[in-house]
């Protein structure tokens with residue numbers, strides 16, 4: 028379950044921020060996760076519960092912003108929604124196969140609310 032590793036590095040960053048801002052508590056953590064990031068959200072929440080235990084982030088709210096996948100077609104010069112996963116997508120405009128993923132692989136800390 029690589030979600031544990033993801034959560035560990037996210038929480039390490041959260042703890043750094045908390046120390047820098049002399050925060051006593053972390054209220055909310057917002058992660059931005061693309062639909063192509065290969066992350067199982069349920070597993071990520073489960074990992075958060077475990078990894079946050081005993082840290083400044085224990086008991087905080089984990090919010091996940093999902094970023095829909097967008098793929099660029101150079102022939103049509105437009106983006107289209109890359110649904111149903113995978114790495115190669117068929118352009119609905121011209122039918123070409125496109126692999127230029129513009130959005131959807133995000134895996135980042137978006138916001139931390141502390142007190």
Ligand SMILES: [Zn+2]
Pocket residue numbers: 100101102103104118119120121122123
């Ligand atoms: Zn196209």
